[in-house]
Amino acid sequence: MDMKKRGPPKFQNGGIVIPETPPPPNVPNLDDKFVMTLDNGDQIEVDARELERKRELGRGAYGVVEEMIHRPTGMIFAVKRIHSSINDESQKLMSTELKAMKSGSCEQMVRFFGAMFREGDVWICMEVMDVSLDKFYRMNVDHHRRLPEPFIAKVALAVIDGLNFMKEQMGLMHRDVKPSNILLNKQGAVKICDFGISGHLTNSIAKTINAGCKPYMPPERIEGELKDAYGVQADVWSLGITLVEISTGTHPYDRWKTPFEQLKQVVREPSPQVDRRFGYSDEFHDFIAQCLIKNSNNRPKYAQLLEHPFLVKAKNNTSFDMGEFITSVLREEIKEEKFLQNLNMNGE
Structure with missing residues (x-):
């Protein structure tokens, strides 16, 4: 055509x-x-x-x-x-x-x-959601704020719950977990989008870029197109990188110029960590460490992660209002946009 x-x-x-x-x-x-x-x-x-x-x-x-x-x-x-x-x-x-x-x-x-x-x-x-996790965490970075741990924990819980349901009930995997594919709304819902569909529709394109620089790709996929490189542990790694990014305000890896640079950094160097000076709990740090185990055979699957204290605590946490937190950040963003628009209109 x-x-x-x-x-x-x-x-x-x-x-x-x-x-x-x-x-x-x-x-x-x-x-x-x-x-x-x-x-x-x-x-x-x-x-x-x-x-x-x-x-x-x-x-x-x-x-x-x-x-x-x-x-x-x-x-x-x-x-x-x-x-x-x-x-x-x-x-x-x-x-x-x-x-x-x-x-x-x-x-x-x-x-x-x-x-x-x-x-x-x-x-x-x-359905229309209010904002992507990618845009949302950057709103907080722009105001020199770190995302609170209860928010990060509930995001992680929702993503793992969703990935686990789709794998167990539908036999589907995502294969492209990242902040821009996690959406939020003012009611506090956290939802995954692009559940592998883009990858199927662009199958020929995907094959050509698998060896390239994809910042959420796990070590096993970079090293070669092995059968086990596409297990659920690949999405677990991607979630780990996502959580490091939104909690620190920056992606843990540099921008690579060549696939060799990615190979060296992701495969050969230690897994990313979150600076403990940021004030997150031991459960948070251990959860990140579990998600970012280099050997995919040792990396936990969804059911194991759902039993991790970090997610168990998130599931039982009824005091943190996700909807109120998301709404307050979006409300502040709208106020700032209007303020900047007024400045531009007044020529200041």
């Missing part, structure tokens, strides 16, 4: 007007519309042409996420548009995962409503 001849989407009256383009023959299960079931049992059809773009929520290597409104119903979606050509294997894998996500049975996973194929992209329609 010649993508260049079609050109970018055209905008009219604030909405996206998408020219009619039939899906390629190797994508039999995706159309330009889908049917979703509401909480009350009613069903509605969502057509791509009825979705109006409101704002961009994020952008990554595989595509862009935009907030869109469904004009007929007023429903708001987070729509991830993944630029991809889909082979048969990727189509089968994606269909399996989309069905699992659509079940809505895992409260730690971002709710999925449906998928469409338009303009050479796969559009994945999901």
Whole structure:
């Protein structure tokens, strides 16, 4: 399919007007519309042409996420548009995962409503969350604040709970755990997104970058494409790196110029640690150490981590209000943005 001849989407009256383009023959299960079931049992059809773009929520290597409104119903979606050509294997894998996500049975996973194929992209329609963990922790860094341990612990608990549920109940792994794939809302929910779907849709791309510089990749995946390099322990390592990053305010590894530099630092040097002067507990430091054990055979799996005192304490902690903490940080961020806008308007 010649993508260049079609050109970018055209905008009219604030909405996206998408020219009619039939899906390629190797994508039999995706159309330009889908049917979703509401909480009350009613069903509605969502057509791509009825979705109006409101704002961009994020952008990554595989595509862009935009907030869109469904004009007929007023429903708001987070729509991830993944630029991809889909082979048969990727189509089968994606269909399996989309069905699992659509079940809505895992409260730690971002709710999925449906998928469409338009303009050479796969559009994945999901619930809108308030902020990614990546943006959230940077808000605190910008104000010279460290994230409180109860917050970090509840994030870790939600992620491990979600990963464990999807592995045990659906037979799925994530393979791309990082702060930008963990989302928060003002009600205090912590949810995982991109549950391996981007990896399937961009299978050919993923294979070419596996040997490259991916900052959350575990040692076993850097050293070679072994069968056991894709076990659940790989996601455990990625979570460990994520927790080090959000607790210190910076990624534990330098930016690599070559794969050899990554090999040297991740594989051969000691695992990252969090400075004890930051004031986190012994349970926190031990949990990080367990996640970042170099030998994947010795690294704990989800069930073992759920029994760790760090997560047990988080599960029993009813005094820390996640929703209030997230809301207070976002509220302060909005106030600062308005203050800066006023300064710019006044020419100061």
